[in-house]
Amino acid sequence: xxxxxxxxxxxxxxxxxxxxxxxxxxxxxxxxxxxxxxxxxxxxxxxxxxxxxxxxxxxxxxxxxxxxxxxxxxxxxxxxxxxxxxxxxxxxxxxxxxxxxxxxxxxxxxxxxxxxxxxxxxxxxxxxxxxxxxxxxxxxxxxxxxxxxxxxxxxxxxxxxxxxxxxxxxxxxxxxxxxxxxxxxxxxxxxxxxxxxxxxxxxxxxxxxxxxxxxxxxxxxxxxxxxxxxxxxxxxxxxxxxxxxxxxxxxxxxxxxxxxxxxxxxxxxxxxxxxxxx
Amino acid sequence: xxxxxxxxxxxxxxxxxxxxxxxxxxxxxxxxxxxxxxxxxxxxxxxxxxxxxxxxxxxxxxxxxxxxxxxxxxxxxxxxxxxxxxxxxxxxxxxxxxxxxxxxxxxxxxxxxxxxxxxxxxxxxxxxxxxxxxxxxxxxxxxxxxxxxxxxxxxxxxxxxxxxxxxxxxxxx
Numbered sequence: 001x002x003x004x005x006x007x008x009x010x011x012x013x014x015x016x017x018x019x020x021x022x023x024x025x026x027x028x029x030x031x032x033x034x035x036x037x038x039x040x041x042x043x044x045x046x047x048x049x050x051x052x053x054x055x056x057x058x059x060x061x062x063x064x065x066x067x068x069x070x071x072x073x074x075x076x077x078x079x080x081x082x083x084x085x086x087x088x089x090x091x092x093x094x095x096x097x098x099x100x101x102x103x104x105x106x107x108x109x110x111x112x113x114x115x116x117x118x119x120x121x122x123x124x125x126x127x128x129x130x131x132x133x134x135x136x137x138x139x140x141x142x143x144x145x146x147x148x149x150x151x152x153x154x155x156x157x158x159x160x161x162x163x164x165x166x167x168x169x170x171x172x173x174x175x176x177x178x179x180x181x182x183x184x185x186x187x188x189x190x191x192x193x194x195x196x197x198x199x200x201x202x203x204x205x206x207x208x209x210x211x212x213x214x215x216x217x218x219x220x221x222x223x224x225x226x227x228x229x230x231x232x233x234x235x236x237x238x239x240x241x242x243x244x245x246x247x248x249x250x251x252x253x254x255x256x257x258x259x260x261x262x263x264x265x266x267x268x269x270x271x272x273x274x275x276x277x278x
Numbered sequence: 279x280x281x282x283x284x285x286x287x288x289x290x291x292x293x294x295x296x297x298x299x300x301x302x303x304x305x306x307x308x309x310x311x312x313x314x315x316x317x318x319x320x321x322x323x324x325x326x327x328x329x330x331x332x333x334x335x336x337x338x339x340x341x342x343x344x345x346x347x348x349x350x351x352x353x354x355x356x357x358x359x360x361x362x363x364x365x366x367x368x369x370x371x372x373x374x375x376x377x378x379x380x381x382x383x384x385x386x387x388x389x390x391x392x393x394x395x396x397x398x399x400x401x402x403x404x405x406x407x408x409x410x411x412x413x414x415x416x417x418x419x420x421x422x423x424x425x426x427x428x429x430x431x432x433x434x435x436x437x438x439x440x441x442x443x444x445x446x447x448x449x450x451x
Contacts, residue, residue, distance in 0.1 A: 001329045001330070002309060005287040005288065005307070006287050007284065007285060007286050007308065008284075008291065008308035008353055009283065009285070011283075017282075019282070033354070034349055037311075037331075037349045037350075037351070038330060040309075041329070041330070050351075052353070052354065054354065078343070097418045098344060098397065099334060099346045099397070099419045100331065100346070100419065102343040102344055102345055103343075183415075
């Protein structure tokens, strides 16, 4: 399979890339390319130009300033998996396969916003923010509102994701549990759990679900139930409640009914793993 | 400020890269995939399997990291260093990973083997002494339809020993 005939642009800076993207509404930025190139091969997209941003050093960084991580858009899943960022590094290590993680980037992934992608589950529980850059300047939006709908990020023509901002949740317990049909596949359901535990009590609980809606969602009722003494019953009730937030569609990865059932199983597994009880 | 470099869809782009240590100059349309470019250049050890980033038969090392060359454009490889399976053997002597694949009979039809070996190369660079689980996770992006993976896992274990000991117990003369 070949990509369609396509123009190619090699900018020397983010500014050059943004200017070109603003003037050409059917041009597409090329980062790791691990969603874009397969889509080109399948003719799901026919952009006029690809704008190569993958090698722009300006967007390639990963640093911690005080209690906040700034993750440049071109950080690969591999780099993030090695960065010891609570929850996010674990999530990155479960994306695709090693070769995909060597090329795929966080900026590319969240600009594409596949409803089955792994990052969104973690990003919504981490209250991540997204810094977007355009020719007229930068703006910062909550990831939850940045992800408007499936394949629909809050990006205007001529804008790029510059970085993802995440607070340091070092004191929290966490787990990302992904059920996949076969190694390297997209999630049937993915559950990210972040818990603040004080002795025998859960003080803060956050549960994010991916792949069972058009975008990642927080299971707030389940979270509220969990904020209590740690016990089998509340974990069971919370896992049941998480299913209310799953509205999956039947596809090759399973029927809607099956996906709802495994949403419960994976939520429970994520909570127990986070608590070290598994 | 320089003008941004724009190539039209029928325009050829001249790229320079290193393949197995040799400088290569190549002219390509923007849409051409790296796997096709490498095969045209004679590196036919790089196989085209699924064409959909699943099977890993096209795995090569680009700037030190394993990538699926069916999901990288040739133009993206400009300025990079590529290592293919052809670059592993030195002076007529197989690389320890290749030896291990031979000794453990880690192939049947052989189609996945170059990609499997290149992924093992990257895995062992990352984790010189991997556990069996790490090996299985490490080659999860490479599909083999013949072996059932058992002998491949054994071969990667043996290769890890050979590389760590810096010696090759079985040498072909």
